[in-house]
Amino acid sequence: MNQPEVSKDEIFKRLRDLLVEGFELRDEQIVPTARLIDDLELDSLDLVDFAVRLEQQVDLEIAEDELKGIKTVQDIVDLAYQKLNTARS
Amino acid sequence: MASTSEVATAQASPGAASRPARAPALAHGWRALRTGVAFFTFGLGAVVVAGIVWPVRLLPGWTRARREVAVQRVVRAAFRLFAWWMTSLGLIRVSWIGAERLRGRAPRLVVANHPTLIDVVLLLAQLPQADCIVKTAARRNPFMRSIVTAAGYLANEDGDALVDACAERIARGRSVVLFPEGTRSPRGGLRRFQRGAAHIALKSGCPIVPVVITCRPPTLLKGQPWHDVPDRRACFVLRVAEPIDPAQYRDAETTAPVAARRLTADLQTLYERQLSADKGHP
Numbered sequence: 033m034n035q036p037e038v039s040k041d042e043i044f045k046r047l048r049d050l051l052v053e054g055f056e057l058r059d060e061q062i063v064p065t066a067r068l069i070d071d072l073e074l075d076s077l078d079l080v081d082f083a084v085r086l087e088q089q090v091d092l093e094i095a096e097d098e099l100k101g102i103k104t105v106q107d108i109v110d111l112a113y114q115k116l117n118t119a120r121s
Numbered sequence: 122m123a124s125t126s127e128v129a130t131a132q133a134s135p136g137a138a139s140r141p142a143r144a145p146a147l148a149h150g151w152r153a154l155r156t157g158v159a160f161f162t163f164g165l166g167a168v169v170v171a172g173i174v175w176p177v178r179l180l181p182g183w184t185r186a187r188r189e190v191a192v193q194r195v196v197r198a199a200f201r202l203f204a205w206w207m208t209s210l211g212l213i214r215v216s217w218i219g220a221e222r223l224r225g226r227a228p229r230l231v232v233a234n235h236p237t238l239i240d241v242v243l244l245l246a247q248l249p250q251a252d253c254i255v256k257t258a259a260r261r262n263p264f265m266r267s268i269v270t271a272a273g274y275l276a277n278e279d280g281d282a283l284v285d286a287c288a289e290r291i292a293r294g295r296s297v298v299l300f301p302e303g304t305r306s307p308r309g310g311l312r313r314f315q316r317g318a319a320h321i322a323l324k325s326g327c328p329i330v331p332v333v334i335t336c337r338p339p340t341l342l343k344g345q346p347w348h349d350v351p352d353r354r355a356c357f358v359l360r361v362a363e364p365i366d367p368a369q370y371r372d373a374e375t376t377a378p379v380a381a382r383r384l385t386a387d388l389q390t391l392y393e394r395q396l397s398a399d400k401g402h403p
Contacts, residue, residue: 056379076280077320078378 189273219361
């Protein structure tokens with residue numbers, strides 16, 4: 033039996049918590065259109081740390097190539113939605 | 122290099138007010154000519170130093186680390202000579218405050234703001250050993266590339282790899298110098314600090330030794346042509362602040378990115394306060 037699908041809303045909330053706790057950002061900064069580097073000021077080391085946290089806490093593995101393609105919070109939500117739901121089906 | 126007391130005495134030489142002022146255009150031309158001589162000497166010096174350090178790679182029985190430190194000593198001597206030469210040409214005056222914090226047991230992570238082209242010359246002239254981070258452009262010049270490679274200086278490339286490389290050098294007891302602004306400061310100010318220095322300090326546990334550099338009047342700014350010289354000698358003050366222990370930013374509750382952000386924010390505040398205080402002095 034397939035597991036229930038994880039909604040984009042649910043993924044967004046988990047990502048928001050992770051960004052707020054891990055990088056000392058404010059809730060209101062985390063919006064779908066927020067750019068990771070320009071708006072949230074994550075640097076290359078933060079992005080690596082973020083990828084590790086995604087793997088540990090959301091069970092989402094992001095390859096280096098995929099990480100380079102991510103620009104906004106929405107990009108991660110879309111990628112996570114696709115990966116998590118593919119894994120469950 | 123001049124001491125602080127020399128700066129204080131030389132600024133108001135007796136009889137200066139009664140001397141007839143040299144025509145401004147002539148004085149400017151004369152200063153530009155001397156600056157040109159200094160630039161030419163630097164280029165010539167790079168060729169000479171490249172020639173001196175080239176045979177070091179052939180020394181039998183020397184480890185790579187030993188060769189790199191030997192080359193760094195040659196660079197230090199050359200930079201001391203160049204700083205003396207610029208001082209003798211009447212172009213700069215250099216004053217250090219708290220330089221003793223750069224002596225004694227290494228390693229240390231020396232960070233500095235970057236108001237002028239020659240900050241690295243003044244810093245490396247003071248440090249017995251220092252691995253610095255070099256722009257890719259400096260590697261295009263064959264003489265510079267030869268020196269930079271022989272000295273084991275690090276390339277300013279990928280952020281992660283650079284942090285790892287700096288931490289590894291520190292673990293081997295070497296000191297590292299970097300400019301957290303990433304490039305030269307804007308006129309009279311500071312750029313936003315990047316977090317690389319904090320990441321290196323947190324990863325290696327090495328204290329950060331901040332050096333606050335002021336240069337008045339401003340000169341050798343980013344994008345400023347060499348012949349655009351100030352109307353008087355540029356006075357450099359390099360103030361070495363108390364080292365910052367990165368351990369105070371790490372605890373079980375604090376993630377590494379948060380610790381790096383806090384350490385960088387404190388470092389930026391330290392520089393802003395010191396530069397602001399210096400602006401209040403004549």
